[in-house]
Amino acid sequence: MIDFYGLTSPNVQKIFIMLEECGLPYTFKPVDVWASAQHSSEFAKLNPNKKIPVIVDHEGPGGKPYTVFESGAILMYLADKTGKFMPKDMAKKYDVIQWLMVQVTGVGPSFGNFTHFNMFAPKPGNEYSFSRYKTEVLRLYELIEQRLGQTKYLGGNEYSIADMATFPWTRQHTAHGAKIDQMPNFKRWFEELSARAAVKAMIAKQADIKSSRESATDDNKDRFFGRGKYARA
Numbered sequence: 001m002i003d004f005y006g007l008t009s010p011n012v013q014k015i016f017i018m019l020e021e022c023g024l025p026y027t028f029k030p031v032d033v034w035a036s037a038q039h040s041s042e043f044a045k046l047n048p049n050k051k052i053p054v055i056v057d058h059e060g061p062g063g064k065p066y067t068v069f070e071s072g073a074i075l076m077y078l079a080d081k082t083g084k085f086m087p088k089d090m091a092k093k094y095d096v097i098q099w100l101m102v103q104v105t106g107v108g109p110s111f112g113n114f115t116h117f118n119m120f121a122p123k124p125g126n127e128y129s130f131s132r133y134k135t136e137v138l139r140l141y142e143l144i145e146q147r148l149g150q151t152k153y154l155g156g157n158e159y160s161i162a163d164m165a166t167f168p169w170t171r172q173h174t175a176h177g178a179k180i181d182q183m184p185n186f187k188r189w190f191e192e193l194s195a196r197a198a199v200k201a202m203i204a205k206q207a208d209i210k211s212s213r214e215s216a217t218d219d220n221k222d223r224f225f226g227r228g229k230y231a232r233a
């Protein structure tokens with residue numbers, strides 16, 4: 001059995017998809033990051049970086065419990081554990097890893113920062129940051145469109161953890177300003193993935209998760225964003 005700690009964000013959605021795709025039994029443990037639950041001492045023992053997602057695999061390596069944080073590492077761990085969604089051939093495997101890395105180092109941080117400057121930061125005074133992240137987000141959509149014009153899926157011709165990692169971040173493509181009708185390869189991939197049973201299951205489970213995002217206190221929001229009395233610079 002796997003304990004899966006998370007809430008509703010794209011990094012968490014990735015793990016829902018992989019667990020569902022692999023048919024692994026799991027218990028979902030909500031961590032309400034909008035109520036500062038990631039800062040509890042129990043949670044910090046699981047992830048010293050104090051972020052979701054985290055899994056605890058009670059049948060880990062050697063039959064012992066094993067904890068994994070960082071969504072990219074969790075996807076790789078589950079692929080290793082099950083032998084699924086990661087090719088065995090070394091070149092094909094590293095094709096998948098490269099596109100997984102594009103997601104964890106590029107798509108995730110850039111889309112996240114764009115969302116911050118689009119939805120949470122005051123616009124006046126932040127025009128430079130907004131433009132910088134919006135430009136990078138749109139550049140990354142162009143990259144995804146180009147790649148999907150060359151291969152069926154991001155990591156190659158087989159559906160893999162690179163697709164599961166990237167798909168949740170692209171669900172808000174309209175809010176990102178990306179024009180799906182002008183990106184036929186992305187559209188094909190997005191529609192195909194949206195129709196997968198595991199993706200539908202993730203969306204259904206997400207709908208039932210209660211988060212205090214809409215009712216977060218100013219203090220919890222400041223802590224989440226590292227501002228106000230929590231700013232270090």
Ligand SMILES: N[C@@H](CCC(=O)N[C@@H](CS)C(=O)NCC(=O)O)C(=O)O
Nearest residue numbers: 009011033051052053070071072224
């Ligand atoms: N690189 C990490 C990023 C995880 C991450 O940023 N998680 C957010 C989800 S909203 C979080 O826990 N935020 C709470 C915080 O930063 O305090 C991953 O891919 O797992």
